[in-house]
Amino acid sequence: MKTESVLEKVLASGELAVTGECGPPRGALPEVVQEKAAMLKGYVDAVNVTDNQTAMVRMSSFAASVFLRQMDLHPVFQMVTRDRNRLAIQGDIIGAYSHGINTMLCLSGDHPKFGDHAMAANVHDLDSLQLIQTVRGMRDEGLFQGGAEIKNPPKMFIGAAANPFADPFELRVARLAKKVKAGVDFVQTQCIYNIDKFETWMEGVRERGLHEQVYIMAGVTPMKSAGMARYMKNRVPGIDVPDEMVKRMAGVPKDKQAQEGIDICIESIERLRQIEGVSGFHIMAIEWEEKVPEIVKRAGLYPRPQV
C-alpha cells in the first residue's frame, strides 16, 4: 500500500470502489458542504471535492475537503493547474495532507472562457501530467520540485481524469498510458453514456495491460431530464451522448424523466461492471446528491466494505 487512503484500500481489496462528488458552494456556506456530504456518507468510499468547477469561483477545494474530514468522510481533493503555480500547488498539497487529506485528483481544469471570470489569467505553470509527476515526486522521493527535501512528505494517492470520448479517439489509450507513466494510481473517467465506445477504449487499454497498472473508475452521471441529455450531447465538449439515449429520455412524460435517468444510470453500471478492467464507479450526481444512496443500493454496491 502506497498510502493510508481508504480509496486505495478498497480498490486494492478487489471490491468495486464507489466515489461521489461534492461541488462546494459559491459563498461562505459550510452547511451546504455538510448537507451534501451527509447525503453521501456511508454510500461512497470517498468524495471528490471540485476545484473552482467550470471555472467559477467557489469555496476552495481545500477548505471544503477539510469540512469533509471533520465529518469523517474521505475527500478526493481535486486540484486544477489553471489557478495556481507550482509554489501554491505544492504548498496546498502539504497543507491538505496535514489535515488528513490523502487522496487527490490532478486536472488541468476547464478553460476560464467557460466560467464567469473569462478575464482571468490561466496559469498552467504545469499541466495535469506534470502535476501527477510533481505529486509522485513529493510522495516517493520526498522532494519538492525544486529539489529540496520535504519534512514528512505527503503520501497522496494520486488520481487523474481520463476522457475516452474526446478526439482524436485513437490517441485516448496512449494518453492514459502517458498518465500511467507519469505515476497516476487511479483514474476516473468522463461520464459514460456511449458504452460501446467505452468498451472499444477499454479493449485498447487491456491490450496494453494498462488496467493492471492503474485503477479505472467508470464515471456515470444520472440525467434529470431530456433537456439535460440534449444539452450534454450538444453543448458539453468531450461528452458523447448517443441519440437513442436522448430519445429514450424524451420518450417518457416530463414528470417521469428523472426516474428514467436514474434507471439508465443503474443499467449503465450493471453493464459497465461486466467489463474487464473496471475497478469501480465515480457517480457524479450534479446537484442531485440525494439520489446517490438509491443508485448505490439498486446497483448492488451497498453496503460499502469496511477497510
Add this chain to the structure above:
Amino acid sequence: MITAERKPMDEIMGMIDGCGRILLVGCNECVTVCAAGGRKEVALLAAGLQMASMKKGRALDVREMTLERQCDPEYVEELAPHIDQVDAVVSMACGCGVQEVARRFKKTPVYPALNTKFMGASEGPGIWAERCQGCGDCLLGLTGGICPIARCAKRLMNGPCGGSTNGKCEIGNDVDCAWHLIWERMKELGIEDRYEDVIAAKDWRTGRGNGPRKILREDLA
C-alpha cells in the same frame, strides 16, 4: 513577425486631445507587413485624425514619417530634427518602437496608436495567427513543429485535454486543437511513439519568469 492592430479612434483621439501638431511615425518592418503601421496606414490615420479634428472645428497639423525600423536607435534618430516642432509623437510601431522613441526623446510625449498583439504568421491575405510566445527554450523539435505553448489554449505540454472535438479546441470551433495537429503531424513523420514521452515541467526562467530578458553577443557588442 510581430503583429498589431490599430486602436479604436476614440482612444487615439483622446490621447492627443489638446495637441495642435503631432508627428505620426510608422515603421517599415513587421507592422507594415501586417498592414497596421506602415506608410499607408500612417497616411490613412493622418487623414482620419485631420478629418475628425476639422469636423470639430479644430486645426490639427499631422506630420507623417515612416522609419526603416522603429526599434533601432539608428533610425529613431531621424526624428530628431522634427521633434521640437510637435506637441506629441503618435507611434504606429509595435510596443518596442514606441518605447525606443520614448527613450530617445525625454520631453515629448509618445502615444501608441496600435495594440501590439502577438508573434505570428500569415495564414492567408488579411489573416494572421499566433505561433510563438518566445518562451526562450524551443520545444518544437518534440512536438512535430507545432507549438503547444502558443497554440493550445491551456498551454498543455502533454495534451490534448478532454475537450478536443473533431480537431477543434473546446474554447471555439474556429480554433484548431494544437495537440490534434501535433498528433497528425507525428503520424505523418512516423514518430507516433514519441507521443508518450512525458514532457517535463518547464523551466520558465528562459521565458518571462526571470524578469525582462536580454541577449548579449560579445562578438558584436
Add this chain to the structure above:
Amino acid sequence: MEQFEPTIVAFCCHYCAYTAADMAGSMRLVYPPNVKIIRVPCSGKVDTLHIMKALEKGADGVLVAGCLEGDCHFKTGNVKALQRVTYLQGYLEEIGIEAERVQMVTMSAGMGGRFARITTEFTEKIRELGPNPVNAGGSRLAAS
C-alpha cells in the same frame, strides 16, 4: 438660403462605369453636374487612401463604380473594392462621419441608364445628408 450643391467624386472603372457614363452622355441622359468622374483601370485599383483623401479634400460623397459581380476584367477587383469600401465605412463611423457618404455600385459598360439613375439618386441622398462635416468645421475654423 441657397440650395446645397454637393461635390461627388466617382471612381469609375475603365471597363464598365466609365464607358457607361460615356454612353449616358451619347444617349443624352441627364445626370447631375455635381459628379466628378475619375477613370481608373479597375475598381480594385481604388485604395482606401484615395477615398479618404477625396473626403479630406472636400468631397461630400464618393462613389466607387465597378463591374457587375463575376464580370471584373481582372477577375476579383470589384470584390476587393467592395471589401475596402466596407472597411472604410467602419473607419468613417469611428471618426464621426456618415458611412453613407461612400458607396460601392456595379454596372456593365452598356448601362448608361443605370449610371444616370445611380448618380442622380446618390447626389440626392448626399444633398439630404448635407455638407461633409469636415468642410463645415473647416469653414468655421477659417472664420475664427
